[in-house]
Amino acid sequence: THVVTEQCVNCKFAECVTYCPVACFREAGTFLVIDPEECIDCGNCVEACPADAIYPEEELPPELVPALEWNARLSAELPLATTRVEPLPDGEGWLGRSGKWSALPA
Ligand code: F3S
Numbered sequence: 706t707h708v709v710t711e712q713c714v715n716c717k718f719a720e721c722v723t724y725c726p727v728a729c730f731r732e733a734g735t736f737l738v739i740d741p742e743e744c745i746d747c748g749n750c751v752e753a754c755p756a757d758a759i760y761p762e763e764e765l766p767p768e769l770v771p772a773l774e775w776n777a778r779l780s781a782e783l784p785l786a787t788t789r790v791e792p793l794p795d796g797e798g799w800l801g802r803s804g805k806w807s808a809l810p811a
Contacts, residue, residue, distance in 0.1 A: 706741035707750060708765060710772040712758035713737060714805035716797075719790040721750035721759060731783035732790060740780035741773075756800055771806070 709721075713736040721737065722730045729743035739750075739759070751759045760766075762773060799805065 706744040706762050706776075707739050707746060707748065708760055708762055708769075708772050708776050709736065709738050710758050710760060710765070710769045711804075711806040712756040712801070713754075715793060715795070715799035715802075716756045716758070717790070717793045718755050718796055719786075719792045720753040720755060722786050722790055724749040724753040728785055728787055730786040730790075731780045732786040733779055733783055735793065737786050737790065738776040738779045738783065741777050742780070756796075775806075 715735050717736050719737070726747060726749065727743055727745055729740045729745075730737045731740055746761065748761065751761070760769065765773065793799075
């Protein structure tokens, strides 16, 4: 599977959804996640994301491995992000910041 990591949080540029050939993105408010049950590993979203937020599972840096669990758990609860998701208005302002997961509720 591919995995959305913390660089998506508060950015949510939503380019990824338009390049996804299957319905694998889920809407989490300030970010998106990928449903590992649906992802076909095409990799289109990796190039599409301006925040470099998406990795193939096998290339996740060690500090981002917890995102695997986030994506799987939240995907089971969240609605599909099928149509054009609205990018967040201050997405650019959050680009590249670190520790964004820690600002999220547990
Ligand atoms: Fe997030 Fe990048 Fe998509 S910032 S919503 S993973 S284009």
